[in-house]
Amino acid sequence: MLVLEDGSRYVGRAYGSEGQTLGEIVFATGMTGYQETLTDPSYAGQIVLMTAPHIGNTGANDEDMESRKIWVSGFVVREPARVASNHRSTRTLDADLNAGGIVGISGIDTRAITRRIRSAGAMRSGIFSGDTFGLSDGEQLERVRAGASMRGRNLSDDVSTVEPFSIPPVGERIGSVAVLDLGVKTSTLNFLAERGFEVLVLPQSVTAEHVLSLKPSALFFSNGPGDPAASDKHVTLLREVLRAGVPYFGICFGNQLLGRALGFGTYKLPFGHRGINQPVLDKTTGKVEITSQNHGFAVDMPIEGVLESKAGFGKVEVSHYSLNDQVVEGIRCLDIDAFSVQYHPEAAAGPHDANYLFDRFRDVVVARNAAAADAGETK
Template sequence: MQQKAPDSVTFSPQPPGATAALVLADGTVFWGKGLGATGAAVGEVVFNTAMTGYQEVLTDPSYAGQIITFTFPHIGNVGANLEDIESTTPAVRGALFRADVTQPSNWRATRSLDAWMTSNGIVGIAGIDTRALTRRIREKGAPNGTIAHSPDGVFDLEDLRRKAADWPGLLGMDLAKDVTCGQTYNWDESLWRLGQGYGRQESPVHHVVAVDYGAKRNILRCLANSGCKVTVVPATTTAEEILAHKPDGVFLSNGPGDPEATGVYAVPAIQGVLNAGLPLFGICLGHQMLALALGGKTHKMDTGHRGANHPVKDLATGKVEITSQNHGFTVVEDSLPRDVAVSHRSLFDGTVEGLTVEGRPVFSVQYHPEASPGPQDSHYLFDRFVTLMAEKKSSGT
């Protein structure tokens, strides 16, 4: 959310030993101890309530343009490894922690979180009053802020404040273009992991084209493990190019930024795929852009959903799933055309969490059935997609 810069600000005094600061657009300063990369980065300050999986969270490309406040106080205890990553190049702008990051204690750790953040260019602060910051985000919405780590303890607070105030904010921002893949490739787990054929499907049954708006790896892995050959294509791929791969189904990935902004080029492609009658499955940004392609609207939430314990009701079965979430935009229910039904709903705030389309093999969810991190209650959705592809094939249409 863009904040208007106040005319003059009195900054809170720098405590002795403070080597990092989060400076919000309105001049509020949270002081702490720097870790990870040095320097400054601007972004929207959000919070995530997950108690585990910090490395997956920090590497989720959907966090491009955002600084994450971890509400769970002890982050970094199991260090960092080469496997628990959702992308190779983290897009997050910074990370805020309550407790100091200690030396890792875990057999899988190859380095400390601090060292891993440094080598990945992520600026961090420990010792932040994350409760106060989270309450502020809940009360006033996600502010724009600058995170700065300066080992010599020298800060130009007004410059940092102005950077935050001048940043245009996520509304209207297309960030998928920054995190999508540069070229088409086939998902192959063995390319990503050491060790032979880990999770590999020897004879995939269906061919899925996955449009990468900032896809988390575990989504591609879940598709592959459900029996799919997965061809990953860049965000700007047209409908004709997608259809030229002769897929059995098309998947629309998660991703950062404003769905309307990315939708400028993604929606025409999605509409082309819809017109071809192919089975289609969307997650998070993919869900939001599917809604746009069907004629609906999205809007920015006051407080987004970021965590690993969000209850969602499946309206068809009445079952409640505990879900992993990370989104700041949502589909406007009233904007949906008559043939589009809400299939899932958040039990936190009643917002739309899933869509189905009457008479078409098309569905989407706002949350993350691939978890990473989080519970796997919603994994059945990958099977649902596979079933739609199988039915389409056997109907011969």
């Protein structure tokens, strides 16, 4: 049984583990990449409904894992594949869900639920199977409504690495990048290393003093779950490192935290952007990018005009925005080396239109290195 906060109920078949799970229900529109979705830490605390009707066709493998485990609170599909068929498959998706203790449901009208979420917004929900299926309607709904809301919730500590670790650069080393792990994906770290960065992955609990003691060439804030308004300590860290002159690039949660660090607010979207087909306009080039996204919060900024940072970082502007609903999808600072985007340019699995952003980040550091070398020769 899938029960939504508004009292609507959907009967289906148990999928994956049996039991009870609670979380905010959201829908993801990707027709491929279910394994990347499940292992994206940004989905922590959420029950994910897949709008594509057939899920599990290509099985699962170790190469497509975006982190160390499945993070979703629950999984909702219309029709799970009876047979996994792909030359890269080593196991079935159902086996992964069972191994991860993920409670799911199948055989229900996912299109109807998607329409309800689009109309009423993302809401608390629960899946009940096994012994909990027999609970009364009122008891199930009471448990759902007693669950935690995503608004005001900080989940960074749940998904971040406990110990720091590093990844060596691929090819010539251009410098180091300190990555604050707020729920980072493996492909993001690989793309940074492929640009010549020595990648220093840090727990979300580190201080600005620790970050600066590493003397990084740049700072990167990753994607992650939760409400950016509940991450004051990360905003403080970012402001201190920006004031020290360290270049910055952030994605998704890192975009929202840059917005807050610059002095702007954030707000919760009705049902968020989740999928690999989200159209975004790059205001600089006029080019439309099809992007991979997973966010339920956004930065509160006007999408036109040059603005003054309320926190003293000079002029800033919105660099990208959504063509679906004009939500801020990117921020660029004009007086310091800092920029961010709301979507996932590593795009695993998804389009690669925005991959150039990693090159842009690399170019910023290379230019800084060249300027420092020229200054040294002048002296």
